[in-house]
Amino acid sequence: MAAKTVQYIFNGATYTLMKNESTGKYEATVTAPSESSWAQTDHVLGGTVKATDEAGNTTTVDQTHATLGSSLKIRVKEKVAPVISITVPSSGAYITNATPSIEFTVTDSDSGVASAKITLDGTEITSVNKTAVTGGYKYTCTPEAALKDGAHTISVIATDNDGNTSEAKTSTFKLDTVPPTLSITAPTDGLITNKSTVTVTGKTDDVTSKPVTVTVNGTAVTVSTDGTFSKDVTLKEGSNTITIIAKDKAGKTTTVTRTVTLDTAAPVIKSITLTPNPVDCGKTFIISVEVAD
Numbered sequence: 001m002a003a004k005t006v007q008y009i010f011n012g013a014t015y016t017l018m019k020n021e022s023t024g025k026y027e028a029t030v031t032a033p034s035e036s037s038w039a040q041t042d043h044v045l046g047g048t049v050k051a052t053d054e055a056g057n058t059t060t061v062d063q064t065h066a067t068l069g070s071s072l073k074i075r076v077k078e079k080v081a082p083v084i085s086i087t088v089p090s091s092g093a094y095i096t097n098a099t100p101s102i103e104f105t106v107t108d109s110d111s112g113v114a115s116a117k118i119t120l121d122g123t124e125i126t127s128v129n130k131t132a133v134t135g136g137y138k139y140t141c142t143p144e145a146a147l148k149d150g151a152h153t154i155s156v157i158a159t160d161n162d163g164n165t166s167e168a169k170t171s172t173f174k175l176d177t178v179p180p181t182l183s184i185t186a187p188t189d190g191l192i193t194n195k196s197t198v199t200v201t202g203k204t205d206d207v208t209s210k211p212v213t214v215t216v217n218g219t220a221v222t223v224s225t226d227g228t229f230s231k232d233v234t235l236k237e238g239s240n241t242i243t244i245i246a247k248d249k250a251g252k253t254t255t256v257t258r259t260v261t262l263d264t265a266a267p268v269i270k271s272i273t274l275t276p277n278p279v280d281c282g283k284t285f286i287i288s289v290e291v292a293d
């Protein structure tokens with residue numbers, strides 16, 4: 001006797017199987033769900049097969065069946081790799097800490113993140129903290145040894161629970177722990193002048209993060225490609241402090257100050273005394289002058 005109907009109930013749909021005359025088996029073509037089965041019990045989807053004969057007798061087998069149940073379990077895998085975002089240090093950043101915090105996130109919208117691996121300049125960082133965020137994890141770590149000044153590259157790859165591995169995501173940043181050089185060629189410190197304008201000239205440089213910006217008393221000045229600069233400063237009568245600050249792209253600064261005194265008032269001769277007066281021929285007398293300035 002042949003079965004009258006054979007049905008497959010799977011993922012909320014019922015399929016009627018057709019008899020393959022060459023094999024005698026009942027078959028149907030079934031489209032797998034659009035989502036991974038990772039979140040299901042044992043990471044698989046089950047199903048039910050129901051066979052009915054002409055007399056109306058029905059046999060039902062589902063995934064709990066002792067011998068056939070395991071044959072009904074199917075693993076459904078998605079194909080989209082996890083998404084990686086390196087947040088700190090961001091690509092192109094200039095930093096001043098030789099053991100910086102590194103942060104990145106890995107998310108996967110379906111099967112979920114299984115693992116992530118970070119390398120710094122090609123060497124894996126093995127001590128990484130992980131906290132859950134929506135759709136994945138945030139990872140934090142620090143370099144295992146202090147970094148040298150210059151460029152460094154972080155690379156992260158990740159794999160989801162369905163075995164999809166991302167392309168490597170990289171971030172290249174620069175460490176700069178050394179402030180810029182700054183030499184002031186004029187004016188000399190302590191200069192006293194009767195000219196109300198003094199020209200500040202100097203030169204700056206930085207090993208890691210040129211170009212350097214320079215301010216004179218808070219005003220930005222133009223720095224040539226060779227690092228030289230020149231800026232006229234108007235002096236007030238009396239003592240003037242000129243502050244020159246050089247700053248590299250990492251934010252490291254070097255400050256030089258110059259004190260310049262402007263004195264435009266000529267001395268005043270207030271009194272002149274000749275003593276004794278009259279004086280005897282051939283004898284000495286003293287001249288005494290009172291000057292104010």
Ligand SMILES: [Ca+2]
Nearest residue numbers: 080081108160
């Ligand atoms: Ca995925």
Ligand SMILES: [Ca+2]
Nearest residue numbers: 176178206248
């Ligand atoms: Ca620097």
Ligand SMILES: [Ca+2]
Nearest residue numbers: 263265266293
């Ligand atoms: Ca004077």
